[in-house]
Amino acid sequence: MESTDLIEEKVKGRLAEKFQKNVSEISSESRLVQDLGLDSLDTFELLFELENEFNIAIPTADALAFVRVQDVVAYVQNKTMPA
Amino acid sequence: MGRTVKRVVLTGLGVISPIGLGKEAFWSGLLEGRSGIRTIQGFDVSPYASQIGGEVTDFHPEDYIPVHKIPKMAKVTQYAMAAAKMAIEDARLDFPQTDRTRVGVVIGTGMGGWGILEAQVRTLFESNNPRKVSPLSVPMATSNAAAAEIAISHGLKGPNITISTACSSGGNAIGHGLDLIRAGRADIVIAGGTEACLLPGVLAAFCSLRTLSVRNDAPDRASRPFDKNRDGFVMGEGAGVVILESFEVAKARNASIYAELVGYAGACEASHMVSPDVSGTEQARAMCLALQDGGVFPSEVEYINTHGTSTLLNDVVETRAIKMVFGPHAYDISMNSTKSMIGHTIGAAGAIEAIVCALTLQRGRIHSTLNIETPDPECDLDYTSHQAREGTVRVALSNSFGFGSNNACLVMRAIS
Numbered sequence: 001m002e003s004t005d006l007i008e009e010k011v012k013g014r015l016a017e018k019f020q021k022n023v024s025e026i027s028s029e030s031r032l033v034q035d036l037g038l039d040s041l042d043t044f045e046l047l048f049e050l051e052n053e054f055n056i057a058i059p060t061a062d063a064l065a066f067v068r069v070q071d072v073v074a075y076v077q078n079k080t081m082p083a
Numbered sequence: 084m085g086r087t088v089k090r091v092v093l094t095g096l097g098v099i100s101p102i103g104l105g106k107e108a109f110w111s112g113l114l115e116g117r118s119g120i121r122t123i124q125g126f127d128v129s130p131y132a133s134q135i136g137g138e139v140t141d142f143h144p145e146d147y148i149p150v151h152k153i154p155k156m157a158k159v160t161q162y163a164m165a166a167a168k169m170a171i172e173d174a175r176l177d178f179p180q181t182d183r184t185r186v187g188v189v190i191g192t193g194m195g196g197w198g199i200l201e202a203q204v205r206t207l208f209e210s211n212n213p214r215k216v217s218p219l220s221v222p223m224a225t226s227n228a229a230a231a232e233i234a235i236s237h238g239l240k241g242p243n244i245t246i247s248t249a250c251s252s253g254g255n256a257i258g259h260g261l262d263l264i265r266a267g268r269a270d271i272v273i274a275g276g277t278e279a280c281l282l283p284g285v286l287a288a289f290c291s292l293r294t295l296s297v298r299n300d301a302p303d304r305a306s307r308p309f310d311k312n313r314d315g316f317v318m319g320e321g322a323g324v325v326i327l328e329s330f331e332v333a334k335a336r337n338a339s340i341y342a343e344l345v346g347y348a349g350a351c352e353a354s355h356m357v358s359p360d361v362s363g364t365e366q367a368r369a370m371c372l373a374l375q376d377g378g379v380f381p382s383e384v385e386y387i388n389t390h391g392t393s394t395l396l397n398d399v400v401e402t403r404a405i406k407m408v409f410g411p412h413a414y415d416i417s418m419n420s421t422k423s424m425i426g427h428t429i430g431a432a433g434a435i436e437a438i439v440c441a442l443t444l445q446r447g448r449i450h451s452t453l454n455i456e457t458p459d460p461e462c463d464l465d466y467t468s469h470q471a472r473e474g475t476v477r478v479a480l481s482n483s484f485g486f487g488s489n490n491a492c493l494v495m496r497a498i499s
């Protein structure tokens with residue numbers, strides 16, 4: 001299991017890079033679409049990066065439920081938990 | 084009989100080439116007779132039969148494209164974006180003041196996003212894991228990425244077309260732009276060609292086809308169109324984009340005009356995938372159709388930017404075809420091959436060479452053809468060997484002959 005901090009750092013880092021922002025501008029409460037402007041292609045790119053980074057699979061249906069940054073972090077954390 | 088077709092003019096030029104970025108650097112390189120051919124630096128070419136190419140150097144995409152978009156664009160798209168930005172600025176187009184539903188984009192490319200495919204296919208096969216293939220592969224590699232990204236970045240909502248006819252793509256793209264304006268489907272068309280094909284897979288494929296020069300020990304002397312000792316073409320990369328505009332629109336906004344694009348013909352030899360009809364009849368037919376389309380008599384043509392590839396077959400056949408069209412007047416026409424300096428930029432070539440025609444008409448200078456040391460007896464026309472020359476040109480013809488026996492010719496007239 002990866003630590004929440006590490007996952008959060010990575011998710012925020014990716015988003016910051018993608019939208020040319022400082023990591024500090026992205027909070028756990030930031031909404032992916034409304035606040036950060038993620039479009040569908042950005043989303044698939046993010047999923048691609050997370051899948052490869054954490055060696056997990058994220059079905060599209062699961063990703064549709066992500067609203068805020070913290071949802072992504074919680075999902076990844078849950079996925080990386082040992083069974 | 085009066086011609087009623089809409090007049091179309093060139094009002095902006097943008098070019099990315101192995102001898103310079105932007106029309107002025109490119110033009111002075113041409114007049115100086117600079118060669119952009121060298122040993123390919125982009126990857127290890129030691130196992131390849133041909134190891135030379137016209138690479139674009141000192142290209143900084145951030146000068147033309149928002150930084151966050153750069154990683155989402157293949158190099159072929161970046162070149163086109165850069166050339167389009169230059170052309171738009173050169174034409175002083177003011178898009179907020181323009182009806183952008185009336186602005187089209189037509190871009191030619193032979194290989195398109197092959198670079199992205201190469202990288203992603205390598206990843207797939209090395210990992211044996213389809214999940215490693217980037218979701219950006221499709222939008223980056225698709226052939227129409229360049230035309231689409233240009234439209235997106237400038238909000239251009241007219242027809243958006245990609246033309247892929249190998250080595251004549253750029254010529255056909257500009258010709259199609261002319262057709263769109265004549266047909267009333269657009270008032271302005273951003274038209275051109277782009278290519279970024281100096282890649283392992285493309286180089287290997289062309290090597291196997293044995294069409295490339297293997298004069299690896301003397302890169303700057305390898306592209307030698309019309310010389311007896313030519314041994315194939317040299318692959319180059321780059322982009323050329325022009326602004327085509329209906330004469331009325333250009334005049335109304337007081338645009339400065341390089342030249343008028345008066346004629347275009349696209350014609351297929353319908354004979355062979357890679358070999359031209361050696362009689363020259365078919366290339367001659369394409370030239371005649373373009374002259375006819377422009378209402379130009381053969382005797383009016385004073386300059387030809389040849390296809391001039393430096394392959395054994397092309398240069399002889401093209402010479403034959405030119406004589407067929409122009410008769411004895413062929414010997415009075417100044418010609419040159421831009422490929423002698425920048426190599427063959429495949430899908431960009433016709434567009435870059437159209438830019439050469441526009442500048443030649445505007446400035447009255449004809450660049451030289453490099454490396455004609457031992458003229459081929461079968462190529463006995465005036466190719467402007469050795470040195471650039473001065474000379475008013477009123478009518479210019481540009482030839483592009485592509486694989487698939489696909490021929491495209493453009494005719495331009497000076498603005499008096």
